[in-house]
Amino acid sequence: MDRREFVKTAALTGAAALTGSPAAMAAQTPAANKTFVGIQIPVGPLAEPGGLDRVLDELQRVAHVNALFLHTSTYSADRAGVRATATFRGGNYATVHPQYYHDTVLKPEDTRAPEFPGFDALAVVVPAARKRGMKTFCWIIEDNSLPKVPNMDKLWETDLYGRPVTRHPGGPCFNNPNYTNYLLGLVEDQCRSYEVDGIMFGSERQGPLGSSLGAYHNGSRADPGATCCFCSFCEAKGRKQGIDFARVKQGYQALEKYVRAGRAGQRPVDGFYVAFWRILSEYPEVQAWERLWTSAQQETYAALHARVKAIRTGLQAGWHIWQNASWNPMYRAEQDFAAMAPFSDYVKPTLYNNCAGERMISYMESVGQNIHGDLTRAELLDFEYKVLNYNEAPLDKLAAAGFSADYVYRETKRTIDDLAGKSTLVWPGIDIDVPTAGGHSKCTPEGVRDAVLAAYKGGAQGVILSRNYTEMKPQNLRGAGIALEQLGLA
Numbered sequence: 001m002d003r004r005e006f007v008k009t010a011a012l013t014g015a016a017a018l019t020g021s022p023a024a025m026a027a028q029t030p031a032a033n034k035t036f037v038g039i040q041i042p043v044g045p046l047a048e049p050g051g052l053d054r055v056l057d058e059l060q061r062v063a064h065v066n067a068l069f070l071h072t073s074t075y076s077a078d079r080a081g082v083r084a085t086a087t088f089r090g091g092n093y094a095t096v097h098p099q100y101y102h103d104t105v106l107k108p109e110d111t112r113a114p115e116f117p118g119f120d121a122l123a124v125v126v127p128a129a130r131k132r133g134m135k136t137f138c139w140i141i142e143d144n145s146l147p148k149v150p151n152m153d154k155l156w157e158t159d160l161y162g163r164p165v166t167r168h169p170g171g172p173c174f175n176n177p178n179y180t181n182y183l184l185g186l187v188e189d190q191c192r193s194y195e196v197d198g199i200m201f202g203s204e205r206q207g208p209l210g211s212s213l214g215a216y217h218n219g220s221r222a223d224p225g226a227t228c229c230f231c232s233f234c235e236a237k238g239r240k241q242g243i244d245f246a247r248v249k250q251g252y253q254a255l256e257k258y259v260r261a262g263r264a265g266q267r268p269v270d271g272f273y274v275a276f277w278r279i280l281s282e283y284p285e286v287q288a289w290e291r292l293w294t295s296a297q298q299e300t301y302a303a304l305h306a307r308v309k310a311i312r313t314g315l316q317a318g319w320h321i322w323q324n325a326s327w328n329p330m331y332r333a334e335q336d337f338a339a340m341a342p343f344s345d346y347v348k349p350t351l352y353n354n355c356a357g358e359r360m361i362s363y364m365e366s367v368g369q370n371i372h373g374d375l376t377r378a379e380l381l382d383f384e385y386k387v388l389n390y391n392e393a394p395l396d397k398l399a400a401a402g403f404s405a406d407y408v409y410r411e412t413k414r415t416i417d418d419l420a421g422k423s424t425l426v427w428p429g430i431d432i433d434v435p436t437a438g439g440h441s442k443c444t445p446e447g448v449r450d451a452v453l454a455a456y457k458g459g460a461q462g463v464i465l466s467r468n469y470t471e472m473k474p475q476n477l478r479g480a481g482i483a484l485e486q487l488g489l490a
């Protein structure tokens with residue numbers, strides 16, 4: 001008996017004791033009876049000759065994975081699992097069934113990825129995974145850079161001056177039906193055409209207020225005039241809600257001026273914090289527009305959930321939550337798990353602990369030039385730790401130390417507590433070799449093991465090994481497997 005067979009048999013025996021129903025047990029994967037272990041994975045390595053069996057064998061043997069989060073549609077070479085070349089385009093890696101797409105300027109046929117011609121990722125992967133008792137989820141994370149697809153530009157957000165925002169923090173507009181109808185069609189196509197188990201959707205953006213302030217990691221050089229969205233769809237929706245669009249733009253222009261002055265090192269007469277609140281006080285439309293954006297994001301989640309449930313009630317729909325919620329308190333406030341519960345079968349809070357150190361520093365570099373410009377970085381870090389409930393390394397050691405497993409525990413527990421009394425499951429995203437700069441915190445097998453243990457200590461019902469299989473070193477992936485074995489979940 002090889003190791004994998006041994007693990008399977010051992011798990012089956014344990015499951016039988018738990019359920020007492022051999023029939024129910026036989027229909028399910030052994031590990032699925034105990035916990036949920038997902039992994040984010042691109043099509044590339046599975047499309048290689050012999051790759052499918054080799055990779056699935058490894059995932060089951062090393063880390064007891066029982067669910068694949070497959071990048072079924074992406075315009076990023078990394079997320080497709082191929083080398084980035086000038087000719088790379090990306091798109092839908094399954095067959096496009098045009099009958100499911102309605103009321104969008106995008107031609108569904110134009111969205112088929114040109115890579116792997118003749119290879120339908122879902123047609124190949126879903127049955128192979130199912131045979132092994134593994135689930136398959138369609139993992140759709142938004143692209144921020146404008147893909148090279150005809151008419152795609154008509155989906156994109158526009159800034160304060162009517163210019164398209166074709167890079168992060170811009171993206172397709174949630175108030176633009178050409179986007180939302182395309183997204184609903186994509187999900188319907190993949191859920192109806194294949195025996196998948198659900199979807200995960202992710203949006204790594206925020207509304208115009210956070211974007212204008214550059215309140216996210218890597219935001220310190222973002223153009224505060226290129227904040228979004230101010231397109232005609234947003235304008236029309238705002239008008240219906242009685243929001244004065246001219247006042248919205250005036251408010252955001254005041255904010256733009258404030259952010260530019262801060263970046264130039266000019267302290268407002270009354271200080272950075274007071275000047276910020278004065279803008280909000282003078283222009284409540286600034287916050288109203290931020291709210292319009294966030295509501296549209298959440299309405300899109302709800303629409304995706306409803307669409308998926310209408311196809312098969314057993315399908316699960318859930319959301320990857322951008323890690324900005326780990327340092328930006330405004331974004332954390334907006335991503336309200338309790339409010340999301342009615343349309344969330346599960347949530348994946350993104351808790352990548354190694355890169356969290358450098359990302360927190362990058363976030364502070366940005367807001368440390370505007371709203372928190374009167375604090376030293378060390379004072380700001382202390383403020384962040386207090387308001388976000390962390391106990392992490394001091395500033396001079398933070399990049400090298402990263403965040404600890406305690407962060408994974410605290411954030412998992414917060415999510416679980418927010419969702420108390422709801423049926424929404426919590427599957428934290430675990431950092432396995434998310435890239436960091438030289439000299440900064442790196443993953444180790446022990447670190448991954450401790451992060452997984454911390455997630456379960458916090459009450460998680462499963463984990464999603466992240467962020468991309470192709471980045472993961474086998475020994476670090478093994479750290480997850482060791483934790484699951486220690487917990488008796490594998």
Ligand SMILES: [Zn+2]
Pocket residue numbers: 157158173174175176229230231232233234
């Ligand atoms: Zn818009």
